Amino acid sequence: MKIASKVYMGLVYLLLYAPILVIAVFSFNQGDSTSVMDGFSFRWYAELFRKPDLFEALKNSLLLALSSALLATVIGTLAAVGLARMRKKWLKSSVNAVTNIPMMNPEIVTGISMMLLFVFISNRVLGNIEVNLGFFTLLIAHVTFNLPYVILSVSPKLRQLDKFLPEAAQDLGCPPLKSFFLVELPNIMSGVVSGFIMAFTLSLDDFVISLFNGGDNFTTLPVLIYNYTKKPVKPDIYALFTIIVITILLLLVLSNLASSRDEKKKARAKK
Numbered sequence: 001m002k003i004a005s006k007v008y009m010g011l012v013y014l015l016l017y018a019p020i021l022v023i024a025v026f027s028f029n030q031g032d033s034t035s036v037m038d039g040f041s042f043r044w045y046a047e048l049f050r051k052p053d054l055f056e057a058l059k060n061s062l063l064l065a066l067s068s069a070l071l072a073t074v075i076g077t078l079a080a081v082g083l084a085r086m087r088k089k090w091l092k093s094s095v096n097a098v099t100n101i102p103m104m105n106p107e108i109v110t111g112i113s114m115m116l117l118f119v120f121i122s123n124r125v126l127g128n129i130e131v132n133l134g135f136f137t138l139l140i141a142h143v144t145f146n147l148p149y150v151i152l153s154v155s156p157k158l159r160q161l162d163k164f165l166p167e168a169a170q171d172l173g174c175p176p177l178k179s180f181f182l183v184e185l186p187n188i189m190s191g192v193v194s195g196f197i198m199a200f201t202l203s204l205d206d207f208v209i210s211l212f213n214g215g216d217n218f219t220t221l222p223v224l225i226y227n228y229t230k231k232p233v234k235p236d237i238y239a240l241f242t243i244i245v246i247t248i249l250l251l252l253v254l255s256n257l258a259s260s261r262d263e264k265k266k267a268r269a270k271k
Helices: 002-026 043-048 052-084 089-099 107-125 135-160 164-171 176-204 208-213 221-228 235-270
Strands: none
Touching (some): 002 235, 043 235, 052 221, 176 235, 208 221, 221 235
């Protein structure tokens, strides 16, 4: 059974990571082929720097991801704190269930519903004043689907927090707001950082919601890549994919390091 389980897990990892490995290998291809390796070269990485539209889309994606991740982290952290302080269990479970709906919804449902919402606001609320789809509509849409992931990251840290710590700080004369920033926030910071990184990566590689809620004047990197795939694919797209994968991998490593450091600190404090 152990051998069978190892073989099964090996096949699963092979199916998951073999396509990424193939893309990474052929991104260093010297020729134009995406199936035959003609030699090792950084040619296609250099080609990326000759595409101004690519860097414009990258700038848009980074700006959108950073802005939406910051807003989602602030709102999601406050929401998690509010949920943790709810005393009525039925209300708490109901709010949690509603909060998790955007995670369970297919992205296409969220994307189209947000687009229809903006159209409704334009036609009915603003009196036929045209709402241009662009950065602000994308920001609202990305914050909406990022919020549940931030709450999901922060809530376990709040449950692990000793509930008497904030009370002790307030008994010693610390105001509630100051108590939150000096006592609660440092103890849940690893969850906040993990939520921020998750929101940033989800926003950075989102395609479906960005396709429906972004205008012609604000194109994100995933949408631009989709437009590139309508033409014959060259290894420069493989090079771009490799850079994105490495960036996301580094962010995940940083997130795991932050969580492990927090666990080690708590273990030392208990000892």
